[in-house]
Amino acid sequence: MTESEGQPISNQAHYPRSMLHKTESAVSIVDNEHIVRSAFTSSPQKGFEALFRLYYRPLCSHALRFVYTLEVAEDIVGEVFYQLWKSGAYAHIQHTYRTYLYAAVRHRAFNYLRDELTGNRTPASLDDIDDVLDETPQTLIEYDETFQRVEKVIHDLPPQCQRIFLMSRFENRKNQEIADELGLALKTVEAHMARALQQLRRVFLAIGLLHFLFVH
Amino acid sequence: MEDIINKAVLFDYFSGRVSPLQKKSIENWLSEQGNRELYYQWLHEWELNRLQTNANWQHVYDKTAQRINDEPLSLQPSDVLPQNPWQLGRLGEWISRSGMLAASIVLVLMVCGWLFRDALLYQTIYTGFGETKDLTLPDGSTVTLNANSTLRFARFGFGEWTIAADAAHQNPRTVELTGEADFSVRHLPDHQPFVVMTPKGLNVTVLGTQFTVFSRERATRVALRSGRVQLTTQQTMLQPLMMQPGDLATLNRQGKLALTRTAHPEAMAAWKDHRFEFEQTSLREVAAMLHENYGLAVTIENSQLANRTISGSFTARNANELLQLIAQLLQINYIRENNHVSFTD
Structure with a gap:
């Protein structure tokens, strides 16, 4: 099974029995990684073109589960690609590119959300590859729970508030544009947005406190 | 435990549909380094099935390639990075540890700061079971809060004078209500509106009047005793409903407003006495x-x-x-x- 990965992975031998559950489509995605690798052997430009084509859209979609607007999600993903390219770290990737890209995007998106919601303005530790791939299982699960909670909060917003929040989130619309379209006062739209953010803060606060109680 | 973790289970997990027990076994499974690749692979597949955007990669790729070309590398990558890029030197480790410690402290402070800030910016009045409260808002309006209810409003700037040509474009006095309350709203010289927001999306906009709002899980109702109020819900956003004294408005489960007459609108506020x-x-x-x-x-x-x-x-x-x-x-x-x-x- 592991041979189909088609790439050097140091700890292949430790793949557990669960690999047996791997399906056809999973194999084809691994093959895509292989294409990326061969593209990189011809030039970094070709390699990155393949990476962007395969991963840019799903990564943006994933980042958008954490942050509020598509604009921010695209910025985060774009910056991860840029750093990977600029630093030259792509030449030393030992895992799959997919693992590195997802881990880095999630790390950034999570930190961005935390900083936004807690009012923290210190620049988050950015691309420390160290942090990114040293995640404990608890961290991975914390990330997953975070985006699920964000989704739940949005789902539970009152209808009008939800509608306004989603217009802002997915369509990158300014408050004034939303107000005009819905025939509302700008202040009302702002109040709805503030309320949505308030709810989001509440959720994150609970996670933050739990995190400190149990991890620190 | 590991043999029960498969793609279907992980998909359910990403969608937030697994039991705490399953989550625990996923956590165990993740502690096996070799499973990380599989985790991200399945996450990628899961995401591909639920794309939320059709962001254009080509454009961003061109821009990024341009950026790389515009800033020629001052150092060769191999000079900057240690042989194994995943491991920084001891100094780096120390910096990242102390950095993390500092970040943790900052985060704790920020969390406290946030708690404090909310309490500072907003005033929230609660009533317990079997308790009612009379309060006067900063603008002089009075509110009687029935049992098990919450009223939240801005501590600063509430009902402050604004110079604006017409009432529609002013900062309204906004309060958020969960539960039940009777309002006696003071009419301000600048006609500043007063808005009661309820969790079910019904907003009551008033100029100066007396009315009762009932906003609980069971139902959302407004009874008007005197003056005029305007109701908006999601459906009636463009054509707000005007209430006359003696009207009782009820929001049904479908979010539709129904207006009936009541001979005794004050009965809705009987709990005050x-x-x-x-x-x-x-x-x-x-x-x-x-x-x-x-x-x-x-x-x-x-x-x-x-x-x-x-x-x-x-x-x-x-x-x-x-x-x-x-x-x-x-x-x-x-x-x-x-x-x-x-x-x-």
């Missing part, structure tokens, strides 16, 4: 009210009993007085154990 006004009110409805106002869990022996009705105006200072009253009226028995009440024939 510890009075209870019943008009062909079923014991079932009374039970819901006991639950909302006093936090009592009520069971009724059978549906025949639940459908019996009460009419009239009664005074009761607390839950026990009210329970006795109901039992006497209907000639039935009740047993109260702490917060649990059961009515029997």
Whole structure:
């Protein structure tokens, strides 16, 4: 099974029995990684073109589960690609590119959300590859729970508030544009947005406190 | 444990649909380094099935390639990075540790700061079960809050004078209500509107008037005693509903507003004087009210009993007085154990 990965992975031998559950489509995605690798052997430009084509859209979609607007999600993903390219770290990737890209995007998106919601303005530790791939299982699960909670909060917003929040989130619309379209006062739209953010803060606060109680 | 982790389980997990036990076994599974690749691979597949955007990669790729070309590398990558880029030197480790410690402290401070900031910017008034509160807002309007209710409003700038040509474009005085409250809104010289926001999306906009808002899980209602108010919901956003004194507006489960006339709009605010006004009110409805106002869990022996009705105006200072009253009226028995009440024939 592991041979189909088609790439050097140091700890292949430790793949557990669960690999047996791997399906056809999973194999084809691994093959895509292989294409990326061969593209990189011809030039970094070709390699990155393949990476962007395969991963840019799903990564943006994933980042958008954490942050509020598509604009921010695209910025985060774009910056991860840029750093990977600029630093030259792509030449030393030992895992799959997919693992590195997802881990880095999630790390950034999570930190961005935390900083936004807690009012923290210190620049988050950015691309420390160290942090990114040293995640404990608890961290991975914390990330997953975070985006699920964000989704739940949005789902539970009152209808009008939800509608306004989603217009802002997915369509990158300014408050004034939303107000005009819905025939509302700008202040009302702002109040709805503030309320949505308030709810989001509440959720994150609970996670933050739990995190400190149990991890620190 | 590991043999039960497969793609279907992980997909359910990403969608937030696994039990805590399953989550625990996923956590164990993740501690196996070799499973990380699989985790991200499945996450990628999951995401591909649920794309939320059709962001254009080509454009971003071109821009990024341009950026790389514009800033020629001052150092060759191999000079900057250690042989194994995943491991920084000792100094780097120290910096990242102390950095993390500092970040943790900052985060704790920020969390505290945020807690404090909210308390600073907003005033939130709560009433417990069986408790009512009278309060005067900074603009001089008065509010009576019924039991088990919450009112939240901005601490600063509430009802402050604004110079604006017309009322529609001013900062409204906004309060958020969950529960039940009676308002007597002061009309301000600059016609600044007063808005009550409710969790079900019904907003009440007023200039200066007296009305009662009931906004609980069971129903959302507004009764107007004097003046004029305007109601908006999601459906009526473009054509707000104007209420006349004596109107009772009810928001149904589909989010539709229905307007009926009531001869006694003040009955909706009878609770202000510890009075209870019943008009062909079923014991079932009374039970819901006991639950909302006093936090009592009520069971009724059978549906025949639940459908019996009460009419009239009664005074009761607390839950026990009210329970006795109901039992006497209907000639039935009740047993109260702490917060649990059961009515029997």
